[in-house]
Amino acid sequence: xxKITQTQPGMFVxxxxxxxxxxxxxxxxxxxxxxxxxxxxxxxMIFLIYQGSYDQQxxxxxxxxxxFQKARKSANLVISASQLGDSxxxxxxxxxxxxxxxxxxxxxxxxxxxxxxxx
Amino acid sequence: xxEVTQTPSHQVTQMGQEVILRCVPISNHLxxxxxxxxxxxxxxxxxxxxxxxxxxxxxxxxxxxxxERPDGSNFTLKIRSTKLEDSxxxxxxxxxxxxQETQYFGPGTRLLVL
Numbered sequence: 001x002x003k004i005t006q007t008q009p010g011m012f013v014x015x016x017x018x019x020x021x022x023x024x025x026x027x028x029x030x031x032x033x034x035x036x037x038x039x040x041x042x043x044x045m046i047f048l049i050y051q052g053s054y055d056q057q058x059x060x061x062x063x064x065x066x067x068f069q070k071a072r073k074s075a076n077l078v079i080s081a082s083q084l085g086d087s088x089x090x091x092x093x094x095x096x097x098x099x100x101x102x103x104x105x106x107x108x109x110x111x112x113x114x115x116x117x118x119x
Numbered sequence: 120x121x122e123v124t125q126t127p128s129h130q131v132t133q134m135g136q137e138v139i140l141r142c143v144p145i146s147n148h149l150x151x152x153x154x155x156x157x158x159x160x161x162x163x164x165x166x167x168x169x170x171x172x173x174x175x176x177x178x179x180x181x182x183x184x185x186x187e188r189p190d191g192s193n194f195t196l197k198i199r200s201t202k203l204e205d206s207x208x209x210x211x212x213x214x215x216x217x218x219q220e221t222q223y224f225g226p227g228t229r230l231l232v233l
Contacts, residue, residue: 035221045162045210045224091162095222105175106152106164107222 002027002096004110012116013082020067021077021113023092032096034075035107036066039089048090051075087117121145123225125211131231132201140196140228142211151194152212152222153186155179162210168194201232 003026013019025034036048051059051066059066067076079086093107124143132138144151153165166176168186183199194213198205208229212222 037224042226043208043229044226045212047221047223050221093162106154106167106177107162108164109162111161 002029002032002094002108004092004094004108006092006110006113008113009111010114010116012118015084015117015119016081019079019082019086019115021079021090021092021115023075023077023110025073025075025092025094027073027094027096029096032094034066034068035093035095036064036075036077037091037093038086039091039112041088045091049077082117084117084119087115089114121147123211123213123223125209125225125228127228128226129229129231131233134203134232135200138198138201138230140198140209140211140230142194142196142225143192144194144211144213145223146192148213148215148223150174150214150216150220150222151186151188152214153196154210154212154224155207156210156227157204157207165196198230201230203232206230206232 005024007022032053034051038046038048049059049061049064049066051068058068063080065078067078089112091112092110095105095107126141151168154162155165156162164177166180166186167174185197187195208227210227211225214220214222
């Protein structure tokens with residue numbers, strides 16, 4: 001079974017500061033993928049960034065980067081130079097059995113972190 | 120940019136009624152998913168669909184749920200006899216492959232069962 005833990009239910013950050021959202025995971029799968037999604041108050045789920053378990057480098061997408069520490073089973077999201085529009089719920093998610101073939105596995109989500117950017 | 124669309128955006132129904140939630144996945148995607156999010160809780164996987172059949176399903180996806188791809192573009196979730204606890208946001212997602220490809224989510228349908 002897979003499990004995602006997000007220990008920060010809420011965070012307040014000053015605009016333009018960097019912010020780190022924590023995510024730890026547990027899985028017995030040898031290969032897996034880690035995702036971060038943003039959910040603004042309007043409700044949609046927006047894909048931000050992906051990290052594969054065998055990727056040698058940490059993923060980056062614009063202001064988003066993923067601090068992947070495989071031995072510690074953590075995949076923290078770092079947002080640089082935060083903006084007011086970054087205020088939202090952020091979900092860490094995992095997809096296991098990447099190379100098992102055939103099955104279309106569902107994502108396992110954490111409970112999320114509610115990030116509020118203050119001016 | 121292609122996107123997943125869902126209709127309706129909101130639906131209110133009486134307990135015991137059947138509802139059908141509709142989704143149009145991204146056109147070249149082959150894998151389709153339904154998730155739900157009860158208010159204030161995490162997103163939960165319901166079912167995945169590939170090659171016109173269910174690929175995986177969770178414990179939540181019991182006999183009152185069914186999925187269908189009736190015409191090659193739409194992907195539907197049917198709840199046969201709704202219960203109060205079915206009230207949630209339902210997300211459709213699609214992916215180009217079932218592996219490490221990202222799943223792209225639709226805007227969701229907010230279902231309220233009275």
